[in-house]
Amino acid sequence: MTYCVGLKLDKGILFMSDTRTNAGVDNISVFRKMVTWEVPGERVITIMTAGNLATTQAVISTLDERGKAPEDRAPSLLEEPTMFRVAKLVGETLRDVIKSQTDTGQTADAFGATIIVGGQIAGSEPRLFMIYAEGNFIEASDDTPFFQIGETKYGRPILVRAYDPAMSFEDATKLLLVSFDSTIKANLSVDLPLDYMAYETDSFAIAQQGRITVDNPHFKQISNGWGDALRAAFASLPDFKF
Amino acid sequence: MTYCVGLKLDKGILFMSDTRTNAGVDNISVFRKMVTWEVPGERVITIMTAGNLATTQAVISTLDERGKAPEDRAPSLLEEPTMFRVAKLVGETLRDVIKSQTDTGQTADAFGATIIVGGQIAGSEPRLFMIYAEGNFIEASDDTPFFQIGETKYGRPILVRAYDPAMSFEDATKLLLVSFDSTIKANLSVDLPLDYMAYETDSFAIAQQGRITVDNPHFKQISNGWGDALRAAFASLPDFKF
Incomplete structure (x- = not known):
């Protein structure tokens, strides 16, 4: 499994992801699940x-290759004019990757993945999207x-109880960290380090940006x-009486 | 869905269950999911x-009928000599009910259910079991x-953080209630009233015993x-600093 959260604040957007991937409980690895493109x-x-690590890595690699040689690999994350178009591109890439894998006759579920995309492009507000395996998406x-x-x-x-849009980045x-810690304490499929x-x-x-490892004194x-x-x-809390 | 918890304490056992059942989100009902037999x-x-309400109701009815006319319906919950034998009987009944439904060719998953059984029979300690759809079970x-x-x-x-076996029944x-409230706040498939x-x-x-409805002042x-x-x-908590 995996755990990632994208949080819209008055000040901007905060992203956090864990790094554990597992195929069963006896095959676990550390993989980065967060990628940032900055111009x-x-x-x-x-x-x-x-979701499926082969799917998500193929999506990231496809998007990244297009970004690196934009002259002959349009459309690119680095050229789309709006975050909506970025989300659409990521959704289409995800759908294409899953489709190419299911052409062999496997069911789409096995290759499924979900993606959070957020950021800002000059000329519009910061936006945050969640993209489904089908390639469609919703906005925060x-x-x-x-x-x-x-x-x-x-x-x-x-999150439901303590989130407040006016929070500072450090409070958020x-x-x-509390939300991730509760998740890590309760199951084996999410773990440190956290990115x-x-x-x-409007900072563009x-x-x-950083990684919180098991030795991080704040996390401890x-x-x-x-x-x-x-x-x-x-x-x-007030006592309960029968 | 449903949410039930059985909690072993130094003082005894505490049980709590919600009452919402749903087939999709547009077909919800209130059903009691807790039954107690007392001698x-x-x-x-x-x-x-x-789990599947038809399955769980069939299990309860089968167990209950046997209890009511024990002379010709052995084995019965009211006659088994130990809680282990009770758990075995409940597991066998659950497995038989699921088997009778899957004989029509449906998969067992659709009729699946999970059961918590706890209590005490004179001559041994209180015991608490969780029973799987396959009829086997584990003990707390x-x-x-x-x-x-x-x-x-x-x-x-x-529960992981605040449970303490020395708690009074009222604290437990x-x-x-906090655990159920967190669940109710976060999804539609669990709701009040709670039993x-x-x-x-050793009280036998x-x-x-009671029901907590939406008007209950303690719950509010x-x-x-x-x-x-x-x-x-x-x-x-100490502040986090980047």
């Missing part, structure tokens, strides 16, 4: 992927300001502290 | 079910002192208070 001053586009809004893909359920309650990163990227509106540059504090904080929160 | 002074057995232990069935993921992190009920039953070790009688306080308590817990 300073003009566009920043980040993609996170969940004020009502639904974040998208999760992969193993989404364990980490959802804290803390929130995502993050913060994009600040990466604000913060948050992970250890969250158990105590939850128990204190629980104790603070 | 005061001798045995208390509680069963909770998740000090390492894994609770079982969840149905839509288990949203409500798991708080509060814990389960609960507390069994106290139902200690507490806990549900409303939990959002604030979580945000306070989150704020109490």
